[in-house]
Amino acid sequence: MQSARLPLTVIYGLPGAGKTTLSRYLREQRPNERIICSEVYGGEAAFGHVHQVAFAHDADYLLIEAGGSCQPESLATRLTGKGLASAGLDELVRLDTMVAVIDAASLLEDFASWELLSDRGLVTHLGHDRALVEALTEQIEFADVIVLNKVDRVPPDVRRNATALIRALNPDAPLIETEFGRIPPQTVISTHSFDLIHAQHRARWVEVLAGFGSSRTDELGISSLLYYARRPFHPERLMQFIHSEWPGVIRARGFFWLATRLDWVGEISQAGSSRRHRVAGSWGAPAAAAYPGFGDRCQHLAFIGIDMDVARLRMLLDECLLDEVELAGGARVWQGYSDPFPPWWVGSRVQ
Secondary structure (H helix, E strand, C coil): CHHHCEEEEEEECCCCCCHHHHHHHHHHHCCCCCEEEEEECCCHHHHHHHHHHHHHCCCCEEEEEECCCCCHHHHHHHHCCCCHHHCCHHHCEEEEEEEEEEECCCHHHHHCCCCEHHHHCCCCCCCCCCEHHHHHHHHHHHCCEEEEECHHHCCHHHHHHHHHHHHHHCCCCCEEECCCCCCCHHHCCCCCCCCHHHHHCCCHHHHHHCCCCCCCCCCCCEEEEEEEECCCECHHHHHHHHCCCCCCEEEEEEEECECCCCCEEEEEEEECCEEEEEEEEECCCCHHHHCCCCCCCCEEEEEEEECCCHHHHHHHHHHHECCHHHHHHCHHHHCCCCCCCCCCEECCEEC
16 A cells, blocks of 8 residues: 555645646646646645545646645645544555745745734634744745746845745755746655655754854844753743844744743744744743752753854843842742733642
8 A cells, every 4th residue: 555655746835836837747748647636725635635646546646736824734644544533545646745835036025924814814723823933934835846936026135035034934945046936846746755754843943042052143133042041030021022123033032031930931932923922831940949950951952043243142141141249139029020921721720
């Protein structure tokens, strides 16, 4: 059964990027192969169609064109049979390549946009709304291959900035610059490049958090900062930092520790114009046992930027930490600090 699985490539991107044009061109270039293109916009009916095509044995290859709000990791998980609702699908199909199609003419504007998916008439299959830039970022970060389309419509400086932005998010996926979706078919068909674990760890912020980033600026102006500290943040100063300007920063992810919330892990996520914070869980060691050694509590944040002032960013973060006098006050004093963060819920517990 495994050798007879139908190979497939998923092509996704925001509306107008050129997904349909690319799919059509790929089929035109392989006239002797039975390549079927299927649209998947979420829902059981869409995946039922994938089942139907695979069972029919009427195709040599399947191209899936995903909707503009596509969450590639969720889609890939289902296509590889890892989700509860798609068990057994991996016995019928083999996910070969995840391809992000990006519009060079609108990438920079979309990345700076405050729009939600619903503002573009897009929603996920669960009906959850979210920032357009978050969807765009996830699509770039998860891709095996990135097609930067419509490069003929932009001047050289915009093209360079678009390339730098993509590379800041996804450092190793092949990047193909083209127009009208014309690319060599072998770059996205039968590449055998998809691996779920690798795809989940491909984003540059993941590499930085793991300690593999570099504060040195490369030829595209990309640099990163891994910020690690063993002191808690003062909640008011951290909130001021979160609401301040971060010049050059295009992506940030990681975990933080507030002096007023000893048990809880906070999370920061920033992509372009979108920046949010929330609770991510609890620390492993109880507060009473951790103090004064603090147990596993720490600040562990990754920042990636273009022409980013790493030294200044580190200084601003350092200023958010408790100073020596505040640290000496101890946990009881810390609980009296003004805390502008909203309540955090974890299960039935609230902080």
